[in-house]
Amino acid sequence: MLRTVEGFLIDADYETAEGKAVVRLYLRNSDGSFVIYDDSFSPYFYALPADEPERVRERILTSDTAGMVRHINVEEKMLFGRPRVALRITVRHPQDVPRIRKRISEVEGVEQILEHDILFVRRYLIDRGIRPLTRMRLDVEDRNGRLFLRNVVHGDGELPELKVAAVDIEVYNPRGAPRSSKDPIIMVSIATSEGMEKVLTWKHVSGVEEVEVLDSEEEMLLRFAELIEEGDYDVVVGYNTDSFDFPYIRERVKKLGISLPLGRLGAELEVSRRGTLPEARIRGRAHVDLYPIVRRHVKLNSYVLESVVEELLGIKKQKLDGERLFAYWDEGGEKRTLLARYALEDARVTLALAEKFLPLYCELSTIVGQSLNDVARMTSGQLVEWLLMRYATPRGELIPNRPAGEEYAARASATYTGGYVREPRRGIVEHIAVFDFRSLYPSIIVSHNIDPSTLIVGNCRENRAPGLEYCFSTEREGFIPAILRELVHRRGEVKKEMAESSGERRKMLSFTEKALKILANSFYGYMGYPRARWYRRECAESVAAFARMYIKQVMRIAEEEFGLEVVYGDTDSLFVVIPPERRELAQEFLMRVNESMPGMIELEFEGFYRRGLFVTKKRYALLSEDGRMVVKGLEFVRRDWAPIARETQREVLRILLEEADPEKAARLVREVIERIRQRRVSLEEITIYTQLTKRIKSYRSIEPHVVAAQKLKERGKEVAPGMIIGYIITRGPKPISQRALPVEFATLKDYDPEYYIDNQILPAIQRIFEAIGYTRDYLKEGITQTSLSRWF
DNA sequence: GATAGCCGGGG
């Protein structure tokens, strides 16, 4: 019996029935979740014949393949853009591939085995053209209550709200680090997209309405699985759940001898290995660990949940001492209540983090064409690679192998020159116009057709990378440029549509746009990524060389044709002096430049700035027309600088940029130094805050904040990883780190003025003053330097 | 300054 269903793919895997792999597609529509089966797809890989394909085919068929080979087709394929006859070897079961490929590679006349390591379900999604999280119409056949796929058509339509559950566990740890063989899980907290909040536990907790007390750890875990099953969640999220929570749950489940059906179709929680890292799999759902995702997207000093949440969501969250959680449990009463609240808070903020990142990863999953579960674990290089693989097969391109051993080592050690950075004109510069190239690296790849298949090495002229012996044929568009062009084009279309839409639609489009941007910007890095299947150092090197040529060419046009002074530039940008009365030059210059740029390479006008202060390459500050300061590479926004140093730096920059008065800035510095010497400062101004990221014991080098934390502990204060330690540096003969005193115990007479002057104030402003010709001595003591006059 | 080795998050 045939019928049609609609749904969105959440996850996919396969089961084995009668020796054959049957794909299971886990889908959701507005009515709920369901599974579609497909037994019509067989695993295969390729062998490249070194001589007559038919003869090699016969040799394989007559060799000892233990009946695993179903058939061998001779196919006309391409490898790096060149025609290549390949033998497609179809086998019965995915696990036959590793068993048989070694034997076939030893058959006479077999040059190479290709596409042997592409996991069955991922290959299935590519070959069937199925994209996760997009609307699909599926023609299915009902066989004894199971729906088998006959045909699939993609359609339009917005993804229904995914059901998301954020999960966190607390563990009994009387010895500090919990041992899964002995120490039970004491709480499981859950917060879901539908607003359900629960803390499951097995001892009495008072005053927390979300708490549900079960009889035992075992009952608690089973209740957890039941809640996930009942809520029919598509996505389970957590923080470091791949490495901690789920492996721990898995161990306890084994120990207790129970079954924990967290997955759809009653599938057990599985913990396997992805590289050296564990990975927890919940079949039929996506398990998304937000810890690696946050690490990929934001640069922070520490990724403990508390600081991540403060940084990204502005939520200040108390951390309990992880070492002593067991005591909260044992003590009961208010302490246990605190533990339960802490557990719930962890699940809540994890859900909030998921709301921030999941839409982007859903887009990436659809575009790249692999499951959300997999895409959530991919680096940008892997995202590009799976995108390329999806395009390769329908184009008849064979997928190259990943490098191993010596090949990888050779690639990894290869280096080449990167972007061009112009030495800045140091000091204060008036009236600056900033220009930058739009998506320079992707534009170069597309415009110069940079691809492994178009690369010509040595003795070539046309479309040659500047200063290198590499040219790129323009006869046929390369595989990578073609895909990248489509991506860039789609991004342009999405941006256009964004401009015309609002509200939820616009927000959705912004994630699509961001996903396309991430992918487009990763292509250059991909070609130079040593593990890439389509790696080609010469290509990455050429992209960088073209970029250097373009930015230098633009600088030359500015200087020679327009008589403009270029004061700075980095990779794809240039900073030019344009006085207010000659502003029309900016547009003229832009037009002149873009006339001369090939393909899609385009310079854009970024903005006018009243003034700039250039210190060194990558360290400068600008004052915009509307009075905003833009500071690069100079900022001591980090909290491990005393506020007085940060404030002084900021004020110095402000005076230099707004008033262009170095003497006034120098006077300010001397005043601050004087204030420090006379102790006319507040404790707040001199307190340095540093986060304790781990246990005191596990610090190898003794840093000041660790010493301060030790002193806190000695005086009976609770100290936990994730805590922000505030301290001042006191006088004395010991090394600086030993002189850290927790601010709680400090008074103004304790601090060491010379430390604050020499190690805080002066380093923060020294580089800035050096750029305008002032020395440290001049600032500190007022000793005049003869070199000064030439700067003013 | 190069290079080898370690470590992250979680309780």
Added chain:
DNA sequence: GTGTACGGCTATC
């Protein structure tokens, strides 16, 4: 599961 991370920081020469 058709498989086996990675990038940044510190220590040490």
